[in-house]
Each structure stands twice: as structure tokens, then as C-alpha cells.
Amino acid sequence: MAADKGDTEIRKGKKQPDPQNNFDMSNEDEDEPDFNDPEGFVDDITDEELLGDLLKNKPKASDGIDNVIVVDNIPQVGAERQEKLKNVIRKIFEKFGKIVYEHYPVENEKTKGYIFLEYSSPVHAAEAVKMTNGYKLDKQHTFSVNLFSDFDKFENIPDEWTAPAPKPFNDVGNLRYWLQEPDCSDQYSVIYDGGDRTAIYLNSPREPSLIEERARWTETYVRWSPQGTYLATFHVKGIALWGGEKFDQIMRFSHPGVQLIDFSPCERYLVTFSPIPSGGQEDPQAIIVWDIRTGQKKRGFYCETQSTWPILKWGPDGTYFARIGRDTLSVYETPHFGLLDKKSLKINDIRKRYGFCMGTSWS
Numbered sequence: 100m101a102a103d104k105g106d107t108e109i110r111k112g113k114k115q116p117d118p119q120n121n122f123d124m125s126n127e128d129e130d131e132p133d134f135n136d137p138e139g140f141v142d143d144i145t146d147e148e149l150l151g152d153l154l155k156n157k158p159k160a161s162d163g164i165d166n167v168i169v170v171d172n173i174p175q176v177g178a179e180r181q182e183k184l185k186n187v188i189r190k191i192f193e194k195f196g197k198i199v200y201e202h203y204p205v206e207n208e209k210t211k212g213y214i215f216l217e218y219s220s221p222v223h224a225a226e227a228v229k230m231t232n233g234y235k236l237d238k239q240h241t242f243s244v245n246l247f248s249d250f251d252k253f254e255n256i257p258d259e260w261t262a263p264a265p266k267p268f269n270d271v272g273n274l275r276y277w278l279q280e281p282d283c284s285d286q287y288s289v290i291y292d293g294g295d296r297t298a299i300y301l302n303s304p305r306e307p308s309l310i311e312e313r314a315r316w317t318e319t320y321v322r323w324s325p326q327g328t329y330l331a332t333f334h335v336k337g338i339a340l341w342g343g344e345k346f347d348q349i350m351r352f353s354h355p356g357v358q359l360i361d362f363s364p365c366e367r368y369l370v371t372f373s374p375i376p377s378g379g380q381e382d383p384q385a386i387i388v389w390d391i392r393t394g395q396k397k398r399g400f401y402c403e404t405q406s407t408w409p410i411l412k413w414g415p416d417g418t419y420f421a422r423i424g425r426d427t428l429s430v431y432e433t434p435h436f437g438l439l440d441k442k443s444l445k446i447n448d449i450r451k452r453y454g455f456c457m458g459t460s461w462s
Contacts, residue, residue, distance in 0.1 A: 196223025
């Protein structure tokens with residue numbers, strides 16, 4: 100006998116679902132699971148552990164102003180020269196990142212001597228401040244550059260000055276102790292046991308003597324600085340420098356995938372190269388120049404070719420270095436790492452005509 104709509108027929112002791120509501124009634128008499136916490140339960144998981152990725156993107160009070168810089172002491176010019184001034188300013192500041200907004204306050208049709216520039220990232224703004232504060236545009240104009248967010252800090256300076264707590268001194272000893280070796284014997288490094296162990300030997304008469312030996316000291320190979328002050332080791336995340344009688348760690352430089360390095364002749368700067376794409380168009384990081392003493396990144400470059408290394412050629416005292424581009428020769432001046440005379444030299448076919456001359460340091 101056919102059943103009416105909404106009814107269910109009993110077959111083999113089981114209820115069949117009503118085709119009109121599609122609910123499974125087979126477990127309606129079973130107990131529902133208890134989702135309540137047991138008695139005495141203590142929730143010790145923090146929001147950072149559960150929502151770490153989301154909290155990183157939580158808006159901060161400083162968002163929107165940390166990527167704005169204020170450039171003071173720019174030329175005060177009339178309307179007819181303002182476009183030229185803007186082009187000069189852009190050329191100087193665009194190499195640190197993408198500028199998304201610029202504001203030139205004007206009074207009586209003349210610029211007021213300061214401007215506001217907004218970068219797409221606070222990182223680029225901070226780099227611009229570091230690299231251009233004190234930049235000399237001409238004889239009458241030297242930039243004073245600050246983050247816009249720093250003005251609150253400057254306004255709230257306490258009347259009484261408190262001396263900052265000194266950082267603990269890390270004594271690594273005499274970095275050139277080996278110059279006092281009585282027989283003037285050199286040191287050399289050996290990597291063995293399938294690359295697992297690295298040893299430093301003194302090339303003493305008759306029999307070399309072991310100075311230091313460590314397991315997994317480097318992941319590929321090692322490199323001495325030109326004057327023998329530092330030993331560089333290579334790692335997945337970057338470069339480490341070691342020195343002193345006990346070969347203590349002096350500094351680390353984060354550059355993932357680094358394959359090649361070079362030192363300036365004065366050992367003040369380190370150059371690293373990594374083929375791993377990073378930084379994008381706004382922050383080139385294929386080639387990075389570092390300050391060895393502070394560990395700070397001084398400037399990044401794109402890498403057009405890996406066929407020639409070192410790609411930067413230094414003057415003997417590290418004051419200048421040069422780089423060959425496509426039909427251009429660019430000379431940079433330290434320590435601000437700006438282009439000498441603010442322009443590159445145009446030389447057609449420079450790679451073919453003069454490339455061989457760039458293999459050695461120049462003065």
C-alpha cells in the first residue's frame with residue numbers, strides 16, 4: 100500500500116527518511132556530544148598562538164604615518180621652477196622605494212622649503228631617512244630628513260636628560276693578533292670530512308699547527324678578508340664573520356641563498372650576492388653592500404649578469420666604488436653611497452671596450 104506524503108514506512112525495523120525533508124532520523128535518540136570544557140579546565144593558549152597571523156596585520160596607531168618622511172631645507176623656488184625641483188627630488192628619493200604621494204607646501208607661489216613624501220612601505224621610508232639625512236644638494240641646501248612619526252617623539256622630549264644604559268662590551272680580543280706571530284707564519288683554512296669539519300692551521304715551520312677546529316662551521320666554503328682580519332662562513336640564511344684569537348663571531352648578515360661575497364680593500368664593507376628573488380622592484384636585494392662594523396645594509400643593487408664577479412670595483416681606501424651598467428659607468432661615494440656628482444657616465448659599448456680594465460682595484 101502506498102504511503103501518504105510525509106509518512107515513512109517501516110522496513111526491517113528501521114525508519115526511512117522522509118524524501119521531503121532529507122533529515123536522517125536514525126540517530127535522534129543518541130546522546131549529543133558534550134562540547135563543554137571539563138571541570139577545572141584552564142585555557143592557557145594565548146591569542147598570539149591562535150591568531151598570530153591575523154594579529155600581525157592588526158592596525159597600529161602609527162599606520163599611515165610611518166611611511167611618510169619630511170624633507171627640510173629644500174630650495175624655495177617659484178612656479179616656473181617647481182616641476183624641475185620635483186624631478187630632482189624624485190630622482191634622489193625614488194631609489195629607496197615607490198613614492199605614492201608627494202606634497203610641496205606653497206606660499207605666495209613659492210615652495211616653503213620643506214616637503215612631505217609618502218612611500219608604499221615604512222621600510223622604504225626608514226631607509227630614505229637613513230641614507231639622505233645630511234644629503235648635500237648644493238652649496239646652500241643640505242637636507243634634514245625625518246620620519247613624520249618622529250615629530251611626536253621630538254615634541255615630548257623630557258626636560259631632564261637621562262643617559263642611555265650602556266650596552267655590554269663584547270671583547271673579541273685583538274683582531275690582528277696574528278701580526279705578532281714571531282716567525283710571521285700565515286694562517287690557512289681547510290675544509291674536510293665531506294665538508295662537515297673546518298680547521299684553521301698556522302703554517303709554522305716543519306709542521307703546521309692546529310689553531311681552531313669546528314664541526315659544521317660553514318655550509319659551503321669559507322673566505323678570508325683581504326687583510327686577514329675576518330673569516331667569513333656561508334650559511335643558508337647569510338654570512339657570519341669570525342675573528343680574534345678564539346675566532347669569536349663578530350657579525351652576522353642576513354641574505355638568504357648567498358653564494359658570492361667580496362670585501363672592500365679597507366675591510367670596512369662587505370658585498371654579498373644571492374640569486375634568490377627578493378625585495379621586488381622597490382627594494383633590490385640581489386647584491387647588498389653592508390657596513391661590517393655596524394651590520395647595517397648600506398645599499399642594494401639589481402644583478403644584470405652573474406658572469407663577472409666581483410661586480411663592484413673599489414678604490415684602495417674604500418672611499419669610492421664603481422659599477423658597469425649597460426653603456427654606463429656609475430661611481431658611488433661612501434659612506435652615504437650616493438652617485439658621484441649625482442649622475443652616471445654614458446660610455447657606449449663600455450663592457451666590450453673597458454670591461455677588462457675593471458678586474459682590478461683602481462685609484
